[in-house]
Amino acid sequence: MEDADGSFRMASRKFRREDTVVEIAASYGAAIGGGGFFVIAGPCSVETEAQICAIAREIKALGAQALRGGAFKPRSSPYSFQGLGADGLTMLLKARAASGLPVVSEIMEASQLPLFAEVDVIQVGARNMQNFELLRELGKSGKPVLLKRGLSSTIREWLMSAEHIMAGGNPNVILCERGIRTFETATRSTLDLSAIPVVKELSHLPILADPSHATGCARYVESMALAAAAAGADGLLIEVHNDPGAALCDGPQSITPAGFGRLRAKAEALRAALRDS
Amino acid sequence: MEDADGSFRMASRKFRREDTVVEIAASYGAAIGGGGFFVIAGPCSVETEAQICAIAREIKALGAQALRGGAFKPRSSPYSFQGLGADGLTMLLKARAASGLPVVSEIMEASQLPLFAEVDVIQVGARNMQNFELLRELGKSGKPVLLKRGLSSTIREWLMSAEHIMAGGNPNVILCERGIRTFETATRSTLDLSAIPVVKELSHLPILADPSHATGCARYVESMALAAAAAGADGLLIEVHNDPGAALCDGPQSITPAGFGRLRAKAEALRAALRDS
Amino acid sequence: MEDADGSFRMASRKFRREDTVVEIAASYGAAIGGGGFFVIAGPCSVETEAQICAIAREIKALGAQALRGGAFKPRSSPYSFQGLGADGLTMLLKARAASGLPVVSEIMEASQLPLFAEVDVIQVGARNMQNFELLRELGKSGKPVLLKRGLSSTIREWLMSAEHIMAGGNPNVILCERGIRTFETATRSTLDLSAIPVVKELSHLPILADPSHATGCARYVESMALAAAAAGADGLLIEVHNDPGAALCDGPQSITPAGFGRLRAKAEALRAALRDS
């Protein structure tokens, strides 16, 4: 059953004219939206406490404003590494303490919510964008939610999923474009950067881009990150691993901390130039 | 995170050479797969006890082998009719008693499983095809699961989702092709009937087709239902409503009981002809 | 530049209520549309006179009503076999004389038209569906035109291309669904059989299906051919080669004459059953 004709209300620019700014962690003074540029970086999966703490400190020094790390991993195959679960979240919080960076991690279903009490931003993955039970529970939580676009979801369906969260009383939704499924196979998905101006027109919610998952290839990440910044994104989600070749998942799309530092500097220069021109 | 290179094992034709036959309800002697043709019919949503019982009796008389009816509805908009919930399931079971038809209904998340104890076949919708927590719980249940293909899921990803259920110990998986998302807008989705011979080659699991949701248009349902039968499907899932114009959801794609009777008779004639030729 | 809002007129069911029947070759009494079922078969490419004549006689005996054979081949690579050109057309006409089957062959550009003077049906391939110069010239010719759907063309754009031919004064257009490009890679294209009832509703023009090019795999051709017949197609275009393994192009999707005979018999049985039910 589908209901294509419905429309979002609270997520609409008509409902709220000015840009929404999502406060991430009061104690850190971090916020997404409202003219700033917020860069979240980190490995696909939390692997060990030493690994995640080391990466956290490195990317903090290079300008990242939040740390991402997966504890629960959605895997197409039941036989693949499924993440460290609650232990992974514990390690992630230790990395927060060690680095001072707020943390972002993906939830898989509503019953896991208590485990995320300390997590600063809860990520909803592309496959769960229309898991309406999960969206409803997140609507009650008040936590900042990073809502990734589904692989075959239109921009309107995506905003409607944001509406599910907002209708429950939680206005803290951050959108994240991560590529759509098309016939092209040179990249894993097709990063739809035109979603950025379209979302900016239709909605007041902040929007990030994730060039790592979209392209699936480290060599294309910097170009697409800069393109997203130029298109008007409010920030980025970048996979960074200290040793991409040995990553337990998604190694081919992870860039190194050094590569991240270059990307970060270029994005800043680009934004400064656009601001001044 | 994605892991495209993994592969299904228990769902594979290499693992099991002969076709799987899923017993639906021992007391009814109903089964899907193994050369038979199983037709599930009924309304998108259970609306009232009188409605669902009347439709059940009517479609039973016209040859349907199971009754479908939604109690929990996934809706893109939080403001649309969301189904009657547990009350809807109770009405559906009354219709089972009244008609003698086993029943099929869609689950939205793992926590609803206890409510489905009496339901004969649990449907997993397209949006939940990669809700791995739900698949894992269904793997423990032993219940027949009707697994719809995701709108942007490849056939291999779909079989991998079946594998999630089977790896948990539940071999009773029935696949259902319901259309994929493409650029064409003349139909709601594009019914990918080539999935039928492809699945038959790769897997031993039975496969149905749902022309109602795929086309989104009652006028195209019969053609696509017959095409699915000719392509080798093990059965159909057809939306039937006694008053399509007044349906609370998906009216435009529902056919009438009379239309269903014609479709059922033609499908039988077609199958008999192919068997004898 | 695109003009999505335009609409077809002469190709519309509103312009002409009754089905168009395209006379193929008066001397053969062959026609497409109007309730019959017209099966065109033959190899992708004409290779030698002996090859094409032998196949023609074989498929004639098995019930084919026309012979297809490519002389000019559109190839993605400039280094692939490009067909025998004018010599191929000459061989094809010899096969017509030897078998009594009318012939179908693909044109690549308007300047080749004089070479097609004796060819019974001129095929416009998927890549040329919006080669408007070619359509315009075919509009002046009066010859039956087999217009394949473009890989990324909507049904409305396809009917608009038929309109280009009809607007020039040539009403003899036969549509052919041959698969659209989607994300699924298990088949070469996705055969969109729902195009058949949609075209039947919007237009009076006959429509065939080409399961060989759509699936790209001989093992799936029979299923999809029968599905097309059940969906209401006016006929089929089937690749048949006497020695698929040695074909100069498209071998993997060619079926043998024996396989074609089985397919033809099943399609007839299926159609008879639907007619009588």
Add this chain to the structure above:
Amino acid sequence: MEDADGSFRMASRKFRREDTVVEIAASYGAAIGGGGFFVIAGPCSVETEAQICAIAREIKALGAQALRGGAFKPRSSPYSFQGLGADGLTMLLKARAASGLPVVSEIMEASQLPLFAEVDVIQVGARNMQNFELLRELGKSGKPVLLKRGLSSTIREWLMSAEHIMAGGNPNVILCERGIRTFETATRSTLDLSAIPVVKELSHLPILADPSHATGCARYVESMALAAAAAGADGLLIEVHNDPGAALCDGPQSITPAGFGRLRAKAEALRAALRDS
């Protein structure tokens, strides 16, 4: 017939390591590729001599390096404005004389080549990307060719079409990404900017982006133009009209000269910042 497994040779980075620089018009000293940023602007269609000359002078003053203007227009409908034809080319050449800008215009078929003798860059539209007869003739001409990507063409097929031109002896191919067809309807096509780093890796040919046709909406053009510049494009193709509301075609996607001036300045600032960072 398709031949997916073939591969391009002369278009490959392995064949030629250093970037190709295409000289546009010796007398103008214009060139595309090799580190510069080349901006082509102008209306979709040449409408009158006064119109095209006025736009040419305006965009020249605002930094455009070439003038585009369509004389032959591919239209889905045979009833839409088809362009001024040869007269349009004559007006375009007058605008070249008036402004000193080299000119770009689209060819529809090989037989029109003599009319394009004075045109500086010949554009091949998306619909003709696999019109192999046209590509072959352009291969013999030596003229710079702007080769747009087909709406459903993979990057590899696109490079293979470039190979058709190069194999004929013409190395002067400029690629232009103009959006691919996907399920998203918020924009006319989906601009695939990841094609830019992919092409840069696979090939030595220069690549431009056309955000006007891709988005189909003037409000999104600047964002996507800047994104393309940030992604590493060698330039842009921008639709500019002095009175978008009154344009004979594609008005909704045309920006004004003032908007073009802002876009041009921002793109320059962005590129300077990336060069220096």
